[in-house]
Amino acid sequence: MPARRVTIRDVARAAGVSTTTVSAALTGNGRVSPETRDRIMRVAEECGYVASAAARSLRLGRSGAIGLYVPDRTVGFEYYAHLSRGAAEAALAHGFALTLLPAWPDAAPLRTLHLDGLIVCDPALGDPVAEVLRSLPVPMVTCERDPEPGASPAGVVASDHVAGTTVLLDHLAGQGAASIAALVPGEETSFGQETRRACRESDHDVRMVEVPLAYDPDDIARALAEARADEPDAIMVVPDGGALVALHLLQAEGVRVPEDLLLASYVDALSLQVARPTVTAVDIDPRATGASAVNALVDLVVGEVSGPVLTSVPTHLRVRESTSPA
Numbered sequence: 627m628p629a630r631r632v633t634i635r636d637v638a639r640a641a642g643v644s645t646t647t648v649s650a651a652l653t654g655n656g657r658v659s660p661e662t663r664d665r666i667m668r669v670a671e672e673c674g675y676v677a678s679a680a681a682r683s684l685r686l687g688r689s690g691a692i693g694l695y696v697p698d699r700t701v702g703f704e705y706y707a708h709l710s711r712g713a714a715e716a717a718l719a720h721g722f723a724l725t726l727l728p729a730w731p732d733a734a735p736l737r738t739l740h741l742d743g744l745i746v747c748d749p750a751l752g753d754p755v756a757e758v759l760r761s762l763p764v765p766m767v768t769c770e771r772d773p774e775p776g777a778s779p780a781g782v783v784a785s786d787h788v789a790g791t792t793v794l795l796d797h798l799a800g801q802g803a804a805s806i807a808a809l810v811p812g813e814e815t816s817f818g819q820e821t822r823r824a825c826r827e828s829d830h831d832v833r834m835v836e837v838p839l840a841y842d843p844d845d846i847a848r849a850l851a852e853a854r855a856d857e858p859d860a861i862m863v864v865p866d867g868g869a870l871v872a873l874h875l876l877q878a879e880g881v882r883v884p885e886d887l888l889l890a891s892y893v894d895a896l897s898l899q900v901a902r903p904t905v906t907a908v909d910i911d912p913r914a915t916g917a918s919a920v921n922a923l924v925d926l927v928v929g930e931v932s933g934p935v936l937t938s939v940p941t942h943l944r945v946r947e948s949t950s951p952a
Contacts, residue, residue, distance in 0.1 A: 632675045641669040691723045692923060693741040695759060697748060698729030703840070704895045705866040705912045706747060709769065712916030713745060720924045733758040743767070743923040745916075748839075749774065750814045765926040765933065767919045771816035781922040781935035785910045787817060787892075790941035791824035794862060794890055794908050799830045801949050803860035803888055806832045807853035809846070809872070810864045811839035821864050821892060833858070839865050846871040860888035860949070869905050870897050873948070884951045894944055903947035915939050 634652075638645045643666065650658045651666040658666075694713055696706050710726070717724040722742070730736060733755045743765045749756045749772040759766065760777060767781035798806050808825045811818035818839060825832045833856060837849040846868050853861055863869040869891030876883055883889045883903055891898055894907035922935040 632673045634675070637666065637670045637673055637675050640673055641666050690721070691725050691741050692717055692920065692927075693725050693727045693739065693744045693759075695727040695729075695744065695746045695755065697750065697753060697755075703866045704897065705893055705910075709747060709912040709916040712913035713920050714916075716917040716920035717924075720920065722920075722924065724920075727755075727759075729755050737762065742927045745769065745919045745923060746772070746779075748815050748817060749777070752814070765923060767923045767926070767935070769915050769919050773814070773816050773819065778934075780926050780933035781919070781937070783915055783919045783922060783937040783939060784816070785915070785939045785941050787820035787910075787941075788824045788827075790908045790910065790943075791821045791862075791864075791892060792828065793941070793943050794892060794906075795824065795828050795830055795832060797906070797943060797945065798860040798862065798888055798890060798949060801860070801888055801951070803858070804831060805856065805858045806830055806860045806862060807856065807858040808832050808834050808862045808864065809837045809849045809853060809868060810834050812836055815839065818864075837863075837865060837868065841865055841868060841871075843871050847875055850875055858887075860890065862890045862892060864892040866893040867895060867897065869907070870895075870901060873901060873905060883948050888951070889948045899946070901948075906946045906949040907944050909942045909944050911939050911941075 634645050634648050638648045641648065647658060647662065648666055651663040652670065694710060696710065714724045725741065727736065736758050741764055744759055744762065745767050746756055746759055747769045749768050751773055765780040767783060768779045770784050771782055772779055795806060810822050810825060813819045813822060822834060825834050835849045835853045837845050850872050861872060863872050869889060873883060873889060876887065881887055889905060891905055891907040894909040898905035898907050918937045918939060922937055925931045926933055926935065
């Protein structure tokens with residue numbers, strides 16, 4: 627049989643004090659001398675006492691839960707799996723549960739959820755679920771800037787995608803690419819807006835071909851064919867995992883990477899590190915993004931800061947075989 631859970635009454639009995647005194651010592655509330663508090667904390671640790679999360683949340687007037695909304699169009703992409711993992715780890719470290727919010731057809735039930743705060747990944751223009759979440763009376767932190775006019779989240783965690791894209795384009799040009807084709811998403815998200823801006827403002831010859839952020843293989847095939855019509859020296863694929871699809875399509879046609887064509891991805895992934903050839907990419911650290919979003923939100927929930935909280939996640943270019951011709 628499992629061991630019985632140690633209660634506050636057990637700690638009070640072992641310490642020779644009342645349960646009220648134990649509660650005051652463990653929560654830091656009430657008048658308890660430092661000596662008594664230290665003794666109770668020591669006894670509680672010796673007894674193996676673990677505070678009830680439900681009771682603590684009730685006492686503080688909080689649910690102890692954080693909502694994470696990942697838009698349905700992005701489910702299955704490696705970036706969001708790592709972001710969710712980083713968020714879950716950080717939430718647990720703070721004593722909060724992480725609740726995944728689906729892209730529910732009827733967004734109204736989301737209003738009935740008991741959450742202390744929200745994290746919204748890649749908020750997009752016209753998303754009805756995000757519209758409901760913005761109206762909830764709890765602090766919201768977004769992973770990437772919210773492009774909706776008038777949106778004012780309490781916190782934003784983002785990378786400088788203009789700078790990251792520019793570094794990758796400079797690398798391709800430095801490797802001898804006189805013309806570059808960029809497969810980029812639309813401007814419904816700030817991620818798409820920033821990567822497109824970098825391409826427009828680049829000092830190099832960059833031609834953009836639009837591909838959905840949440841693509842299917844046919845989308846990549848169509849965009850790749852359109853891009854190759856101009857015979858570029860290099861192709862940069864922005865959406866997560868799209869470069870791997872492009873690599874397989876090119877190899878099926880007998881195109882050698884990097885000998886015949888340089889290939890790079892804006893979003894890094896484990897699959898790109900084990901591909902043959904390995905694919906150059908920009909690491910935008912989704913795990914750190916998820917953890918940073920939770921840390922910012924917890925600070926807002928517990929009143930450490932009042933907002934707005936702005937957190938920048940650095941990007942790093944990972945040069946690999948796909949852009950390194952012999």
